[in-house]
Amino acid sequence: MGEKLTFDSLSYGTHFQDGTGRKFIKVNADAAWGNTLSYFDVYHNKVVFNVISYDGYPFYIPFDVKCEVINFNPSLDIVKKDDIISPDLNNSQTQNNTTNENNMKTNDASTATAAVSTTPQLTLKEAVVNAVNELKVKGSFSAHDVTTAIRDAANAGEIALPGLEATQPNSSNIKYWVNHSDVKTTLDGLLNDGTLANLGMTNVDYSGAYRVFEFAGASTAPAAPVPSADDHDGAPAPTTPAPNAANPTQSPLAQRIDAYLKKIGSATLKQVQSALKVNGVTCKDLAPIVESLGFTVTPGTPDCFSTYKAS
Numbered sequence: 001m002g003e004k005l006t007f008d009s010l011s012y013g014t015h016f017q018d019g020t021g022r023k024f025i026k027v028n029a030d031a032a033w034g035n036t037l038s039y040f041d042v043y044h045n046k047v048v049f050n051v052i053s054y055d056g057y058p059f060y061i062p063f064d065v066k067c068e069v070i071n072f073n074p075s076l077d078i079v080k081k082d083d084i085i086s087p088d089l090n091n092s093q094t095q096n097n098t099t100n101e102n103n104m105k106t107n108d109a110s111t112a113t114a115a116v117s118t119t120p121q122l123t124l125k126e127a128v129v130n131a132v133n134e135l136k137v138k139g140s141f142s143a144h145d146v147t148t149a150i151r152d153a154a155n156a157g158e159i160a161l162p163g164l165e166a167t168q169p170n171s172s173n174i175k176y177w178v179n180h181s182d183v184k185t186t187l188d189g190l191l192n193d194g195t196l197a198n199l200g201m202t203n204v205d206y207s208g209a210y211r212v213f214e215f216a217g218a219s220t221a222p223a224a225p226v227p228s229a230d231d232h233d234g235a236p237a238p239t240t241p242a243p244n245a246a247n248p249t250q251s252p253l254a255q256r257i258d259a260y261l262k263k264i265g266s267a268t269l270k271q272v273q274s275a276l277k278v279n280g281v282t283c284k285d286l287a288p289i290v291e292s293l294g295f296t297v298t299p300g301t302p303d304c305f306s307t308y309k310a311s
Contacts, residue, residue, distance in 0.1 A: 007050075008035075008063035016067040018167065023070065024051040024059065036060065043125070047163060057162050065167065119160045124150075124178075127159060128186045132199055136215040143211065147183045154178060187213075192285060194251040204252050257286070258293050266311035268300070283308065 010016060012028040029037045029050050036048040039058070049058035061067070122130070131149040135141040153159045154176040164176045190196050191204070196213065205212040253276070260275055261267065267275075269283040269290070283305035290310045291297050300307025 003069045004066050005069060006063065007061045007065045007067050010067060010069070014069060015071070016069050018061070018065060018067060023054040024061065025054075026051050026061075035063075041123075041163070043123075059163075059165060059167065061167055119157065121160050121162055124161065124164070124182060125186050125189075127153070127161060128183060128190065129195070129199075130159075132190070132196065132213075136200055136213075140205075140212050140214045142213070143184045143187050144180065146187060147178060147180045150183065151176070151178045188281060191251060192253055192281065192289065194254070197251045201252070253281070254289050254293060257289060261290070261293075261295055261310055266309060268306065269297075269308045269310060270306035272310060273306075286310075 007016075007026070010026050012026050014026045015023065016026070017023045027037060027050060029035050036050045037058075038046055038048045041047055047058070049060050051059050051061050053059055127150045128146060131146045131153075132141075135145055135149060150159075150161075154161050154164075155174055157175075161176045161178070164178060166174050166177050187196075191201075191213075200215045201213055202216045203214040205214060256276055257272060260272060269286045272286055272290070273281065273283055287297050287305055287308060295310045298309045298311065300309060
């Protein structure tokens with residue numbers, strides 16, 4: 001077995017594996033803020049990382065995680081990123097393993113690569129759409145039901161969620177951390193842009209302790225595409241839009257806004273937001289929806305959308 005060290009004590013370029021057996025290379029981020037590098041995903045979210053996995057994905061490893069140093073095996077198919085990984089690979093901390101151990105590690109890597117290639121790699125948005133398509137046959141469901149469905153599918157190995165991996169071993173055998181608030185935010189976006197309406201949603205019930213999304217039954221609207229890992233070059237593939245583009249003015253939220261403004265004539269976006277009582281919808285989100293309904297949005301205080309007036 002290789003030497004076990006904390007992550008922060010490893011030199012950049014060191015090859016190691018975590019407690020779950022996944023293999024990584026530490027990148028050269030010594031000069032960066034927080035000793036991490038970063039990039040922006042397709043949703044413009046900033047993602048930080050300090051290692052590259054053997055299958056080419058960037059990850060963040062906490063500084064105090066115990067890591068087992070391993071020998072670099074050039075026969076493994078590792079994605080090379082010269083702009084991230086220093087060509088001066090420093091493996092001075094590695095120990096000599098036996099030939100049998102090297103063969104076992106090579107076989108493990110081949111098995112892991114095969115497993116990754118057959119597991120659908122989804123973004124959180126794609127996973128939410130797939131969960132909606134599965135749950136809507138029940139007639140109704142909550143945001144919590146969607147979160148539970150995604151967690152169950154991910155931790156059962158039915159789907160993979162790159163970027164959400166649980167980097168440390170845990171007693172519950174959780175493979176991916178799916179944050180419920182992130183799922184709710186994604187659902188809000190699908191509600192506001194009309195995607196849920198296109199998938200067959202007929203109403204949102206706000207009368208209880210939490211929202212319930214109601215569907216008339218199974219819809220013919222296509223599910224989000226399920227790409228294979230081979231279609232990704234180290235990053236989630238873009239979602240292919242459905243043939244029938246969502247019409248935001250037909251969403252239940254837009255219809256409620258339309259009815260409210262027609263009733264009172266004019267209101268600030270803050271008044272509209274308060275009247276709707278919908279969690280996760282900001283005044284900034286409301287502005288384009290109000291304009292798409294044919295109303296005029298008059299700016300108030302610069303960049304303070306709550307003061308903007310709709311009429």
